Amino acid sequence: MVDRLMRRILLFQSNLAIVISLLVALLTLGMDSHLNSAMLLVALSLVVLLGVPHGSLDVLFARQTYQLVHVKKWIKFLGLYMVSSLLIIALWNLVPGPFFVIFLMLSAIHFSDDINLSGHQLLKLSYGFAIISLPSLINGEELTNLYGMIVDAELAQQIVLISKYVSLLLLPLLLMLFYINKVNLRNQLEISSISILFLLATPILAFTIYFCFMHSARHLVRSHFFLDSFKRQHFIYALIVPTIAVIMMGVSVWYWKLSPSFEKDLIQIIFVGLAALTVPHAWVLNKAKFSEWATSNYKKSIF
Numbered sequence: 001m002v003d004r005l006m007r008r009i010l011l012f013q014s015n016l017a018i019v020i021s022l023l024v025a026l027l028t029l030g031m032d033s034h035l036n037s038a039m040l041l042v043a044l045s046l047v048v049l050l051g052v053p054h055g056s057l058d059v060l061f062a063r064q065t066y067q068l069v070h071v072k073k074w075i076k077f078l079g080l081y082m083v084s085s086l087l088i089i090a091l092w093n094l095v096p097g098p099f100f101v102i103f104l105m106l107s108a109i110h111f112s113d114d115i116n117l118s119g120h121q122l123l124k125l126s127y128g129f130a131i132i133s134l135p136s137l138i139n140g141e142e143l144t145n146l147y148g149m150i151v152d153a154e155l156a157q158q159i160v161l162i163s164k165y166v167s168l169l170l171l172p173l174l175l176m177l178f179y180i181n182k183v184n185l186r187n188q189l190e191i192s193s194i195s196i197l198f199l200l201a202t203p204i205l206a207f208t209i210y211f212c213f214m215h216s217a218r219h220l221v222r223s224h225f226f227l228d229s230f231k232r233q234h235f236i237y238a239l240i241v242p243t244i245a246v247i248m249m250g251v252s253v254w255y256w257k258l259s260p261s262f263e264k265d266l267i268q269i270i271f272v273g274l275a276a277l278t279v280p281h282a283w284v285l286n287k288a289k290f291s292e293w294a295t296s297n298y299k300k301s302i303f
């Protein structure tokens with residue numbers, strides 16, 4: 001019964017993600033790949049408002065996994081989560097180049113869990129790495145521009161060049177793996193539409209659509225069923241309170257570091273912030289064995 005309900009909601013989310021991805025990819029075809037400041041602000045606000053809450057649920061995953069009943073245990077968890085995020089920001093400031101490369105790879109691995117491809121490890125990773133590398137093929141210049149706001153320009157160029165080679169390898173590999181692994185039509189449609197989105201659309205817009213309508217939306221639906229012992233009220237608090245805390249931290253950093261470049265500040269704060277949260281976020285989900293549940297519990301299902 002629950003399985004069936006989850007499948008129905010996931011089917012809706014899947015259709016929505018496929019349609020929006022293809023529409024945005026087509027609509028932005030002739031568009032200037034550099035977003036103006038207002039559009040950048042809208043896109044990144046969506047990333048924060050619709051994307052960050054999926055990580056906000058980490059408090060419930062931790063509550064369930066570590067049996068956080070006493071205040072002492074809560075303080076320990078919250079402290080460790082924040083210290084590891086701050087440590088990543090510190091390391092990022094010390095060695096931004098290597099850290100950015102590690103962040104891109106960790107993100108690819110984290111994103112590869114979106115689609116239930118248990119047993120098809122290579123295809124799973126190819127999907128994750130396609131998300132990171134495909135924007136370099138057609139929108140390489142804009143991607144270099146964006147990466148150049150986070151790390152130095154020369155490294156940005158090198159990463160984009162390597163991404164181009166990776167993409168050229170990944171595109172035929174994905175098609176070959178579809179054939180060899182006999183992946184079902186739904187998974188093929190999802191992987192193809194997300195790949196088309198990252199190939200054609202302006203990189204930030206592609207990331208916004210993917211992050212909000214695929215990665216976060218799917219995580220929220222799956223989590224709702226995985227964390228089924230919690231009341232609706234717990235769920236709502238867990239979605240809102242840590243998200244607001246993160247927004248407040250971001251806004252205070254912005255206020256403090258305000259430089260003449262609005263775009264650079266915005267990109268840096270959002271992406272360094274996401275990188276800082278990625279490690280504890282992936283850690284908590286790993287400890288909760290969430291990915292195993294999402295893929296093995298529904299092995300016969302298309303999700």
Ligand SMILES: CC1=C(/C=C/C(C)=C/C=C/C(C)=C/C=C/C=C(C)/C=C/C=C(C)/C=C/C2=C(C)CCCC2(C)C)C(C)(C)CCC1
Pocket residue numbers: 051052053054055056057058059077078081082103104106107108110131132133135143146203204207242243245246271274275277278281
């Ligand atoms: C719990 C808790 C909390 C909260 C938390 C949260 C809220 C989380 C979240 C989390 C999250 C939310 C995560 C995320 C992740 C993300 C990612 C991982 C991303 C990535 C990205 C990338 C990699 C990108 C790239 C690029 C660029 C940059 C440009 C364009 C193109 C591309 C797309 C390629 C706090 C701290 C309050 C406290 C303690 C506890």
Ligand SMILES: [Fe+2]
Pocket residue numbers: 054055110215219281
């Ligand atoms: Fe995530």
